[in-house]
Amino acid sequence: MSLKGRDIVSIRDLSREEIDEILAAARRMIPYAEGTRSSGSLSGRIVVLAFFEPSTRTRLSFDAAAQRLGGRSLTIADASESSLRKGESLNDTIRMLAHYGDAIVLRHPNEGAARLAAMVSDRPVLNAGDGAGQHPTQTLVDLATIRESFGTLAGLRIVLLGDLRHGRTVHSLARALAIYGSAIRTVSPPGLSLPPEVAEQVVELGGEIQEEASLAKAVRDADVLYVTRLQKERFLDPAEYAQVAGSYRVDAAALQGARDRLVVMHPLPRTGEIAPELDATPRAAYFRQAFLAVPVRMALLGLVLNGKVP
Amino acid sequence: MGTVRELKIQPIRNGTVIDHIPNGRALDVLRILGLRALGSDSTVSVAIRVRSDKLGYKDIVKVENMELTARHLDALCLIAPSATISIIRDFKVRDKRVVDLPAAVTGILTCPNPSCISNVGEPIESEFEVARRRPVTLRCVYCERQVVDFLHHLRG
Ligand SMILES: Nc1ncnc2c1ncn2[C@@H]1O[C@H](COP(=O)(O)OP(=O)(O)OP(=O)(O)O)[C@@H](O)[C@H]1O
Ligand SMILES: [Mg+2]
Ligand SMILES: [Zn+2]
Numbered sequence: 001m002s003l004k005g006r007d008i009v010s011i012r013d014l015s016r017e018e019i020d021e022i023l024a025a026a027r028r029m030i031p032y033a034e035g036t037r038s039s040g041s042l043s044g045r046i047v048v049l050a051f052f053e054p055s056t057r058t059r060l061s062f063d064a065a066a067q068r069l070g071g072r073s074l075t076i077a078d079a080s081e082s083s084l085r086k087g088e089s090l091n092d093t094i095r096m097l098a099h100y101g102d103a104i105v106l107r108h109p110n111e112g113a114a115r116l117a118a119m120v121s122d123r124p125v126l127n128a129g130d131g132a133g134q135h136p137t138q139t140l141v142d143l144a145t146i147r148e149s150f151g152t153l154a155g156l157r158i159v160l161l162g163d164l165r166h167g168r169t170v171h172s173l174a175r176a177l178a179i180y181g182s183a184i185r186t187v188s189p190p191g192l193s194l195p196p197e198v199a200e201q202v203v204e205l206g207g208e209i210q211e212e213a214s215l216a217k218a219v220r221d222a223d224v225l226y227v228t229r230l231q232k233e234r235f236l237d238p239a240e241y242a243q244v245a246g247s248y249r250v251d252a253a254a255l256q257g258a259r260d261r262l263v264v265m266h267p268l269p270r271t272g273e274i275a276p277e278l279d280a281t282p283r284a285a286y287f288r289q290a291f292l293a294v295p296v297r298m299a300l301l302g303l304v305l306n307g308k309v310p
Numbered sequence: 311m312g313t314v315r316e317l318k319i320q321p322i323r324n325g326t327v328i329d330h331i332p333n334g335r336a337l338d339v340l341r342i343l344g345l346r347a348l349g350s351d352s353t354v355s356v357a358i359r360v361r362s363d364k365l366g367y368k369d370i371v372k373v374e375n376m377e378l379t380a381r382h383l384d385a386l387c388l389i390a391p392s393a394t395i396s397i398i399r400d401f402k403v404r405d406k407r408v409v410d411l412p413a414a415v416t417g418i419l420t421c422p423n424p425s426c427i428s429n430v431g432e433p434i435e436s437e438f439e440v441a442r443r444r445p446v447t448l449r450c451v452y453c454e455r456q457v458v459d460f461l462h463h464l465r466g
Binding site: 010012089090091108109110111112113115116130131132133134197 | 421423425426427428430431432433434450451452453454455456
């Protein structure tokens, strides 16, 4: 079993063993991501960062990951504005980009774009977010953070809070957690609950899921509180957005009944969902989560390009 | 009994009979067959609300000089899973087929997700894989959206 040459389009494509392999590789990459060890294992390789939708964090963390391993990157930032496409189909664009580099990291506004790219490209494609669809590398970062906090992924209790309807990261996270037998509680503003098919999949994959009205009750015996922001850009109706904006906020008071070991995660950027008073507490795992984006993406690039990491 | 009722429809020399269509679906079956593509010498007979022992009521479609393609069969399976297909040659039933769910359904349905990459002008066909057999649930291979109400998402 090797991930060499593989596309990473959806968390669905990865078995539990493969996820474990990626997370183990990511752990080994931490000193390289911190700059205390160095490696030239991607020297001579070019990673194409094709971002057809803005995303600073994901793009920069992939860029850092490639460079930390001695690789180079070609960046197309907000390619919808650039002269690159000129109405050209994604199909054609990807065929061309596959000649420019050794792997393609794609962010695109349409769901399924990365799957199409993977079908067309003979170079590995890493999905860095396709519209409201999948964002598997973020999910792997989330899993790495939880794994680091608890030493395991098995049998944890996780609360998902926020815009669970539009939040693509929580959809793939819920599915991945289900593979590890997690018990998931969901808390969301009216109309923003987890799509029923995602909940069904959790159950099919061996997880447990339950909707909870009260955050205080949901966090009581939880290990992780995963907070997401409202996906403003995915609301079709601004009035609908205004109605739920600011309707949830996690602060010290909200976590009073929680266990000491509970950690708070957030894919960032946050827009007021987490009070800054939590930042300096041991509960705040979101900055560590942001850092782990680099070693996880180093692991992915190493595995799909070389089949291994240093 | 059956023969008396069947007399309402002229026998055909060569063609295809699609029997045991769930009542009310005959017009959708015609849509699948794409009758515009058919030769002008082909008679198409449609019987709606025919008494049936198995189904209570059923519809029947008979098309002269036409044999169904694999794609027709896939589409029939989605909207008329009970259908039986008889191939008529020289007025006689020469062959029978039942429809069966294929592993992948290509080019028949439109993805219900308007911003799916298969709906925005890329040079690709829609493609769905079977997510569940009971009830039949398909999943778009691109955006992973699931579909169960096939009638509303038939192409064309
Ligand atoms: N020459 C023909 N022209 C038009 N329809 C025909 C012709 N021959 C048979 N059919 C129709 O084709 C279908 C299958 O014919 P068949 O004689 O096998 O009937 P059956 O035994 O009732 O089969 P089934 O089990 O499929 O109902 C029936 O709907 C019958 O009316
Ligand atoms: Mg009969
Ligand atoms: Zn789709």
